[in-house]
Structure formats: structure tokens, C-alpha cells
Amino acid sequence: MADRIRIKDVAKTFLTRGRPLLVVEGIDLAVAETEFVALVGPSGCGKTTLLNIIAGFEAPDRGEVSVDGMPVTGPSRTGIVISQLGSVFPWLTVAGNLTFGLGDLPRAERARVARHYLAVVGLQGFEHAFPSELSGGMLKRVEVARALAVRPEILYMDEPFAALDALTRLRLRLELRRILAEEPRTCVLVTHDVEEAIHLADRIVVLSARPGRIQDVVDIPFPHPRRLSSLEVVALKDRILRELGVEALTSGAD
């Protein structure tokens, strides 16, 4: 399988109160075409910065990122970001949001695509609803459908479900896997939720505390749908948590 994303020796420094702060350093990573990679790490480790660099919203100070062999110079419809904040435009209806990125298609085609992806996320019939009438989980579905509607090669997800309640979060994870089984995409997920990463990803990249470096890369061999309560999953979760410096959980010797 060919590489979709190639990240070579990427580093990024921010200026905070006039002093340089190295955020990520020496990142080398390749993501294959239909691979789902999760970046996990302690907060402040630069995982969101790394995602922003890959998605083209920020330029690295050193190194380079390429998608399908082309250097990334800015954000594009090749990869759509879904973030925790949510960016469904509240002044547009659900249908208006879904067709937002489809300006270059004929009107009838736009409507057809919008209807299709609304059905994919299970929101048929809500075309004319305004975002303020929807729940948080429904808004996230709209955001996913809007991203899929432009047929991106990549989905970038930055703690996409973090603001939702536990039940909705679990449900959306399952739906995301179902959608990806129907329409495979390259996915890069940033999360601090190790369980979420194990649930969704093919490979987990563990980042160290700032400056974020790749500390470990863990393959997740379990077939979907994954049972989070299975012993292997629990053991893997404990291992990754230990790598992240969370020790006491397994010993029970408190």
C-alpha cells in the first residue's frame, strides 16, 4: 500500500512571551492510503500542532510534509479537519453546511451529494434544520458528513468527540468505523484518550512530553469491531498508559 502522508524530520518552535518554545521535534512518520493513525500524548506535547502542520494550517520550521508526493503548502480539500470545537456554520441549514464545500458542482449534484452523506451519518430528514436545533452528537454527524461530502483523501480529527457525553462518544466511534468500512479514507486522529485510539486506529503513535518526539509506535492488530473489554485490549491500554507515565493503574498496590 502506497504512502499517502510522509512527514520528514518536522520541528516547530513557538514564541511564547518572547521566548522560543520547541513544541515538536524530529518527527518522521508515514501514513498509508487507508490507514488510521492515532497520535496520543500528554497534553501540551504538540500533537495538535503536528496535526495542524500536516493539514497545512501551520508551516513547520524544519522538515517537510507531503501528501500523495506533493509538498503541503496550505489547507486544502484533500484533507478535512474535524475538531473538538465544532465548526458547523450556525447561520446555514444542515443542507447549506453540507453543500458549503461543493461550490464547483451543479446545483442538482450538490443536493444529491448532501442527501447521500446525510443518510450516511443517519440524519436524513434534517436537511432544513438549523444547527441550533440539533444536539451535540447530531452536530458532530453533520460535521463528519460535511467533511465526507467533498470526498477528501484524508480525515484529520483533533479530539473530535471530546466535548460529547460518553455514550454519544462511543456511538460515534462505532459509526465512524462503519463509515470507513464503506468509504475507506486515510485518518489521522489526535487524542489523549488511549481507549479511543485503540478502538479506532490501526497504529498508535505515542508522543513524549514537550518537546513532542515519537516515543513509540504501536500496531493494533485486532479486527473490527473491537471489544474494548477483551484482555488483549486492556493489556495494550495499560502498556500505552505506562509509556505515557501513568503507572499506578495496573499495580493496584495503592
Place this chain on the structure above:
Amino acid sequence: MNGHDWLGPVRRATFWAPLGVVGALVGLWWLAVAATGSLIVPTPGQVLLGIGELARQGLLLRHVTSSLWRVGVGFGLAVVLAVPLGVCMGWFHGVFVAVNPVIQLLRPVSPIAWIPLAILWFGVGDLSPVFLIFLSSFFPLVVNTTTGVHTIERQYVRAARNFGVGGLRLLRLVILPAALPHILVGMRVSLGVAWLVVVAAEMIALDSGLGFLIMDSRNAGNRYDLVVAGMVLIGVFGLSLDSVMRRLETFRAIRWRDGG
């Protein structure tokens, strides 16, 4: 029980309660005039007769339309200039840094203070009040539009860029709709101030408008019934303008900020 039935008493109350207060005040006014036997302050009845007299002479329509027309032109001009300036100030930090001090310096100067200069520049005609209304509408609109654009949440702009929307399409599809609630607040404030100012401006000169009606009625024969008639008309039309603006704000796509 359906929602309408449940809301019924509330709706009736919101209609009848203010009407009752107005009625009580008019009654007090009438009693006070009758009790003091004032020959100058008119009774509500005399005011109504005065309005009727103005209507018969065609003066009612003339004064109201010329006031409204001046407000329309001055306010329209302000919208056309202030909204683009506010968008630029909200979007480009450099423009904000350069222009904002001037705006803040001129903003507290009452439009009334500009009257002498207005007369000097534009003479005693329609242009002076239009200029004053323009000035009074301009500043609240610039300030609110700037705030509206400033406070656009970044994730919307990011998402638009992600979908390949930039330049004028970004302005039309994201910046303006996102700032619209603020712009509309600015328009309502501006229109209210414009209505205050047109009446004041018309008191200085000219031969038409509700402000002129008030000063002229007093100067030419102490017709206090017509003075109060002018005041009543100003109140009624001011309220109407405001409710038109409020109506605008209730459109779903505009009112997105309050949650539908």
C-alpha cells in the same frame, strides 16, 4: 393542552398591560389639564384634533415623509460606508490600529455639535440633516460591525479555508453572515439615534419634517396642540422603525446566535 392555550393568558397580558399603562397616563394627563385649567398645555383630545387637522391639510404626510426620507438617505449612506469600513477594521489588524483612534475620538462628539459646521458646509437645506444623520448612524455601525468581525470564532474561518473558500467568497459566505447579528444591533442603535437627530436637526431650519413642525407650531402662534402632536408622531414612528428592525433580527438565518 396545546402550547397556544397555555400561552394565551400571557399573550393577552402582554397586549393589554402596556395599553392599560398608556391609557392611565393619558387619563392622568387629561385630568391634570382639566384640574389646572391650563390654556397652554393641550388635552389629549386637542392633540388628536390637531393630528386630524394636519392630516386634512396634507401636512401630516408631508412632515412625516420628509423626516423619514432624510433618515433613509443618511442612514442608508452610513450603512453603505460603515459596514465595509467595519469589516476591514475587524479583519485587518493594521486597518484597526490605524483607524480606530480616529473613530473613538469622533464618536463621543454629539451630532448636534456638528450643526454649525453642517450649516456652513451644506447650507440650510435637506443636505444638512442628511449629513447629521449620516454622522450619527456611522459610528455605532462601524463599532458594531468591527466587533462582529473581530469576534468571529476562528474555527469557522479555518473550516472555510479547509474547504477552499477564500477572498470574496469567504466574505460573503462566512464573514458577513457571522457578523450579521452584530451588524443588525448596530443598525438598530443607529436608526434610533438617527431618528433622535433628524428631529433635532429639523428644529434649526428648513420648512418640513416633524422637528420643523414642532418649532414652527410654537413660533407661529403658540399652537401647543400641534407641538404635542409632533411629539406623539415622533414617538409612534420611532417605535415603528425600531419594530421593523426587531422584525429583521428574528429571521432564523440572522438570529443564529440566540439559538434559533
